[in-house]
Amino acid sequence: MTEQEEKQTYKKRSQVSAVWHRLKKNKLAMLGLIILCVMIGLAVFADFIADYDTVVIGLDTSQRLLTPSLEHLCGTDQFGRDVFARSIHGGRLSLSLSIISMSIAVAIGAFIGVVAGYYGGRVDDVLMRLMDILLAIPPMLMSISIVAALGQSMVNLLIALAIAYIPVFARVIRSTILSIKGQEFVEAARACGTSNARIILRHIIPNAIGPIIVEATLTMGAAILVISSLSFMGLGIEPPAPEWGTMLYEGREVIRSSPYLVIFPGIAIALSVMSLNLLGDGLRDALDPRLKN
């Protein structure tokens, strides 16, 4: 039955390619994907573009506050550091921090949400009240207090972000699970004697993946904002490390004379958040096989 085997592999490939095919049609999502890829690419290869120790954090008083030119694409700051180099190195921090913290938050939040939504009853009550307590504090305030309590470091920032967003994911995923749980195909699976774990993994989560991905990308954008805001307030990444929020903070003193010091990191923040939102919206549509081509 080699023919059938071929069919199987063919199908597996086509499912991924079908999603890609649908995503390609969405111009805005593609724009978001391209911007994101460029930013991630720049962040990954940041070391080849600009050396960290000399250009990014090294001081050079002779090069202070230069306007954008061919040599310094985005100008230099009051310490003579290249703003472009700092921005792409800053992307490294912002993007990786937001991706890691969101992955943690999605994993834990999804687990809590699935357990609460699927099993219901008292488990649901206890878990959701816990989440309510966390939700009662705005993510920003939550992160500030966690960082303040644990001390200022990158790891603590990660923990703070993850904890702040776990209840958001738990809620979204729980409500998605609730609506899927009541559908007949779940009952059909139960009628075959399918175990709870298999029902969750094979029947419920694949159908909940759309909202999860959308929420994850949107929240990643929000996380970038929180990281920048915390750094701006001096609670996130410590200077001289280049972080977009830190750069905004440092640039605000000279904002009238050299606005490009805040414009470029600002654009970087805005572009990354926007591209994540566009991509998230596009993915939601592309992941739904019910949408016709």
Added chain:
Amino acid sequence: MATPMLEIKHLKKYFSTPAGQLHAVDDVNLTIEAGQTLGVVGESGCGKSTLGRTVLRLLEPTSGEVLYNGQDITKFNRKQMLAARQELQMIFQDPYASLNPRLSVAEIIAEPLIVSKKYKNKKEMYERVGQLMETVGLAPRLMNSYPHELDGGRRQRIGIARALATDPRFIVCDEPVSALDVSIQAQILNLLMDLQDQQGLSYMFITHDLSVVKHISSHIAVMYLGQCVEYAETEELFAHPAHPYTQALLAAIPVIDITRRGKRWETLQGEVTSPVNPAPGCRFAPRCKYACEGCHEGNMELRQISAGHWVACPYAK
């Protein structure tokens, strides 16, 4: 008499609601012999679907027994139940909602096979899937399609193939044709009847459509508000409906008859009373034109009025 294939004894399913106990299924006794089809009819909300789901333990019964080959499956543990589920299957009403939209046709049909761990070899399993698709009349090329790409009739065939995958002996059909076009309905009904002939299946066929039930059933149970009010062989029930509710149901079937032109159909008055904390006595009494004082007290037991014809009305003859 040998033990019947499936015997439902005093089956009850109550739901707790803020208003009180909802008696969805209340003391139902039925038997289904091997190779037979029991039609369960009744209007919306009378507990037909709940009965079907409780029999398969998709809902845990409040009390009562479901004997399958003489064994009470309501007391089965996890492992025994998994084995029993291979032989007790279900076909669902809505072919749109009962198929996982993320799985392909082959994957949907293979699910019960994977769960039952019947096949260790993937090739053999998909051979079986192909065979099942042929049995229910699905073209092999649809294997890798997704449910949303197919029409209602084909989807329902997928549902049937899935139910047949583990060689069941008994299938609960929960209104399997009511979501389909009339032409497709006939195809699916004929498919179900052919399968019954070939594989000796027993069905519990839940429907509100009397013409469908007449076509497919050997026995009929009429339900009203969670209770079985009449049980008889199909011909007997259609020829001599004894319970006032059954009579009203049958009278509501439109007949093409020129002499009836202009005459009013006699229809049931009033609404179904609430199944929450029902009053004692006959549940149909508030709508029954023959109701008298005796109907509002005591329990209406099924009694035999002729061989194999049971009625829960003390005045029925």
